[in-house]
Amino acid sequence: MSTTTTSPRRPSPLSSTLTERRLPRWTPLATLLGAIVLAVVVGMVFSIQSKLQWALLAAIFFVLGQYLLARLVEGRRQAKNGLITSLVWVAFMLALLPLFGLLYYTISKGIGVISVDFLTHSMNEISPNQTGGGVYHALIATLEQVALATLFAAPIGILTAVYLVEYGNGRWLAKAVSFFVDVMTGVPSIVAGLFILTFWIMILNMQYTGFAGSLALTILMLPVVVRSTEEMLKLVPNELREASLALGVPKWLTVVRVVLPTAIGGITTGVMLAIARIIGETAPMLMLVFGTDLINTNPFKGPQSSLPLYVYQQYSAGTPASQARAWGGALVLIALVMLLNLVARGIARWKAPKASR
Amino acid sequence: MDIPDTAPPHDVPPTNDSLADAPRRGSSASGGEPSTTSTISGRGVVRIGDRLFSGASRGSGIVLLVIMAAIAVFLTIRSVHAISADQGNFLTTFEWNTQDGAPLVFGIAVLAFGTLVSSLVAMLLAVPVAIGVALFISHYAPRRMAQALGYVVDLLAAVPSIVYGLWGALFLVPHMLGVNAWLNQYFGWTYIFKQEMPGSQPRSLFSVGIILAIMILPIVTAVTREIFLQVPKMHEEAALALGATRWEVIRTSVLPFARSGIISASMLGLGRALGETMAVATVLSPSLILSLHITDPGGSTIAQNIATQFGEALGTGRDALIASGLVLFVITLLVNGGARLIIARRKEYSGANA
Numbered sequence: 001m002s003t004t005t006t007s008p009r010r011p012s013p014l015s016s017t018l019t020e021r022r023l024p025r026w027t028p029l030a031t032l033l034g035a036i037v038l039a040v041v042v043g044m045v046f047s048i049q050s051k052l053q054w055a056l057l058a059a060i061f062f063v064l065g066q067y068l069l070a071r072l073v074e075g076r077r078q079a080k081n082g083l084i085t086s087l088v089w090v091a092f093m094l095a096l097l098p099l100f101g102l103l104y105y106t107i108s109k110g111i112g113v114i115s116v117d118f119l120t121h122s123m124n125e126i127s128p129n130q131t132g133g134g135v136y137h138a139l140i141a142t143l144e145q146v147a148l149a150t151l152f153a154a155p156i157g158i159l160t161a162v163y164l165v166e167y168g169n170g171r172w173l174a175k176a177v178s179f180f181v182d183v184m185t186g187v188p189s190i191v192a193g194l195f196i197l198t199f200w201i202m203i204l205n206m207q208y209t210g211f212a213g214s215l216a217l218t219i220l221m222l223p224v225v226v227r228s229t230e231e232m233l234k235l236v237p238n239e240l241r242e243a244s245l246a247l248g249v250p251k252w253l254t255v256v257r258v259v260l261p262t263a264i265g266g267i268t269t270g271v272m273l274a275i276a277r278i279i280g281e282t283a284p285m286l287m288l289v290f291g292t293d294l295i296n297t298n299p300f301k302g303p304q305s306s307l308p309l310y311v312y313q314q315y316s317a318g319t320p321a322s323q324a325r326a327w328g329g330a331l332v333l334i335a336l337v338m339l340l341n342l343v344a345r346g347i348a349r350w351k352a353p354k355a356s357r
Numbered sequence: 358m359d360i361p362d363t364a365p366p367h368d369v370p371p372t373n374d375s376l377a378d379a380p381r382r383g384s385s386a387s388g389g390e391p392s393t394t395s396t397i398s399g400r401g402v403v404r405i406g407d408r409l410f411s412g413a414s415r416g417s418g419i420v421l422l423v424i425m426a427a428i429a430v431f432l433t434i435r436s437v438h439a440i441s442a443d444q445g446n447f448l449t450t451f452e453w454n455t456q457d458g459a460p461l462v463f464g465i466a467v468l469a470f471g472t473l474v475s476s477l478v479a480m481l482l483a484v485p486v487a488i489g490v491a492l493f494i495s496h497y498a499p500r501r502m503a504q505a506l507g508y509v510v511d512l513l514a515a516v517p518s519i520v521y522g523l524w525g526a527l528f529l530v531p532h533m534l535g536v537n538a539w540l541n542q543y544f545g546w547t548y549i550f551k552q553e554m555p556g557s558q559p560r561s562l563f564s565v566g567i568i569l570a571i572m573i574l575p576i577v578t579a580v581t582r583e584i585f586l587q588v589p590k591m592h593e594e595a596a597l598a599l600g601a602t603r604w605e606v607i608r609t610s611v612l613p614f615a616r617s618g619i620i621s622a623s624m625l626g627l628g629r630a631l632g633e634t635m636a637v638a639t640v641l642s643p644s645l646i647l648s649l650h651i652t653d654p655g656g657s658t659i660a661q662n663i664a665t666q667f668g669e670a671l672g673t674g675r676d677a678l679i680a681s682g683l684v685l686f687v688i689t690l691l692v693n694g695g696a697r698l699i700i701a702r703r704k705e706y707s708g709a710n711a
Contacts, residue, residue: 052532077602077605078602080602080604081602081603081604081605083604084603084604084607085497085603085604087489088489088492088493088497089493089497090489091485091486091488091489091490091493092489092490092493092498094486094489095486095487095489095490095574095578098571099513099571099574099575101524101528102516102520102521102524102571103513103516105524105528106520106523106524155417156417156420156421157417159413159414159416159417159418160414160417160418160420160421162414163411163414163415163417163418164418166414167411167414167415173415173418173419174418176422177418177419177421177422179694179697180421180422180425181421182693182694182697183425183690183693183694183697184421184424184425185693186625186628186629186632186689186690186692186693186696187428187632187686187689188631188632188633188634188660188685188686188689189632189634190632190634190660190663190664190682190685191428191432191632191682191685191686191689192428194432194663194678194679194682195427195428195431195432197675197679198431198432198434198435198679199427199431202435202675203431219424219428222421222424223421226421250404250406250407251407251410251411252404252406252407252409252410252411253406255410256410273515276515277515279517280515280516280517280518280519280520281517282517282518282519282634282635283634283635283660283663283664286664286667287667308517308519308635311519311520311523312519312522312635312638312639315522315523315526315527315639323527326523327523330519330520330523333517333519333520334516334517334520337515337516337517338512338515341511341512341515345508
């Protein structure tokens with residue numbers, strides 16, 4: 001394809017563009033190095049302090065240099081192509097910088113705080129100025145609240161998804177549920193907290209408990225579970241359902257024994273990812289669980305703490321010791337979320353080959 | 358889905374132990390008598406299990422609708438209570454006085470302004486970068502690297518907002534000092550970046566916008582990348598065959614296909630930025646000043662105001678916060694509903710699946 005051998009007399013326009021002059025493959029690297037050197041020189045000459053500005057200068061020089069080179073050698077269209085390529089790379093770097101900066105900073109600040117003591121002690125009788133204390137009470141409370149929320153949200157969510165996929169058939173109720181699931185995904189966590197506050201605490205006159213917090217988490221978790229389960233159920237091949245029904249199996253048993261087991265890997269993954277999403281919710285906890293420094297293992301009675309709430313409270317206390325604890329709590333939280341994510345992906349991968357035919 | 362609601366009936370429903378021997382049992386039960394008529398006109402047989410299960414699943418769907426309705430109803434009831442006690446105009450008042458003793462005067466104006474401005478800053482910063490990153494993952498990066506990056510973006514989307522808030526308050530804010538001074542010096546003429554109080558702590562709406570931008574970046578990227586990957590390969594290859602450069606392929610076949618998807622991804626990000634509480638509450642030093650100088654400290658957002666005022670508010674003060682929460686609920690409802698409608702409309706006329 002690269003050379004046209006058919007008509008040597010008259011080269012076609014296509015072949016002329018293919019054989020146009022091109023910059024060698026190492027040009028971007030060279031330009032990058034040049035841009036960095038130039039940025040360093042400019043930075044030194046104008047004595048710019050911030051390293052961030054040096055990086056930005058380098059990026060600008062790189063994009064401009066690439067564009068001008070391509071413009072001179074390869075022509076306008078190729079130059080524009082190159083310009084966009086550089087911009088996409090720059091956007092990528094720009095995005096990675098803060099995101100990995102965040103992870104790195106949290107880990108480096110938090111790793112020094114975490115110890116066995118930190119994980120196994122509460123904040124009982126520890127004033128903000130003192131070092132010591134730990135996340136044990138918050139960790140226990142968060143795990144209980146999330147477990148309760150999962151207990152409510154997973155069955156309701158999965159059944160709703162079953163309704164949408166197996167029984168909905170485009171009825172108006174299914175359409176309404178589907179639309180409101182989407183809308184519910186966007187309900188801010190603080191609004192969910194306010195709702196539970198009005199309904200559960202102000203109208204039904206209940207206490208501030210971990211249970212109230214888990215009710216708010218349920219609202220936040222439901223739409224995520226419904227959406228992911230629905231996607232998974234849609235992936236189950238129709239032939240399986242038809243085969244089962246043709247054998248005379250009732251519809252509900254078909255769903256319970258054929259459809260759900262086929263999709264169970266995906267459903268589990270979805271639930272785990274939903275847990276990972278709600279485990280870090282702070283705003284509703286701020287209003288509902290009241291927060292305590294003591295260990296309270298009963299989510300139905302008395303105030304509890306919560307890991308994200310703990311991070312916020314320690315940050316707000318404002319002393320170096322408490323802020324160090326905040327970083328420690330944040331690291332524990334991130335570790336939990338990452339663990340849930342990895343386990344979820346693991347389940348997805350482990351179950352995937354069986355589902356594919 | 359074209360599965361009949363009623364399966365052919367049996368006298369003995371198959372039990373749980375094995376599905377394989379179901380037909381044998383069915384045929385033996387029907388015996389010698391002609392079973393054809395009963396299978397055709399056998400609509401009357403309704404199993405308890407079927408009825409229970411479909412009832413339970415339909416019931417769950419209804420529970421979900423009831424929750425949504427209950428959120429709207431209960432918040433509205435308390436809000437009406439609060440607004441009727443409000444001495445000022447709820448929509449235009451700047452103050453937020455809900456302490457006992459003093460006359461109740463509160464309004465949503467400054468809060469709504471702060472919410473919109475910070476979210477707008479976040480959108481302006483995050484969406485172009487997110488599109489760039491999504492393009493990078495879907496079209497520019499080497500394939501193996503792209504898959505790993507996809508995972509990383511998903512992981513980052515799961516980092517809790519309180520961690521972003523902590524990082525924003527303790528790392529980003531000190532580093533914004535120089536940026537703000539620079540913006541003030543060279544872009545002060547735009548009014549927006551002018552600082553009334555140069556050198557003040559940059560706990561401003563602009564810093565909030567930046568931390569929100571970083572927060573919504575992964576989610577916008579993830580959704581946009583999904584859309585980019587759905588672009589029919591045929592379209593791209595057709596463009597390539599006509600001699601298009603990579604950028605021309607993207608401009609002529611990828612972006613037109615993905616336009617509505619990009620819009621809805623941005624609106625999902627916007628919805629998240631509007632409702633974000635903790636990252637704002639940690640970064641901002643709130644004040645009820647309405648100012649377009651976004652690098653000056655101050656301003657307030659609805660969600661942040663609820664979180665910071667909640668501890669002190671009692672009685673009608675709480676109702677006032679609930680009223681502001683209702684406003685936030687309605688705003689996010691409109692934004693998210695709009696985004697979903699755009700996606701739904703796109704599904705209908707994108708018949709291209711190659």
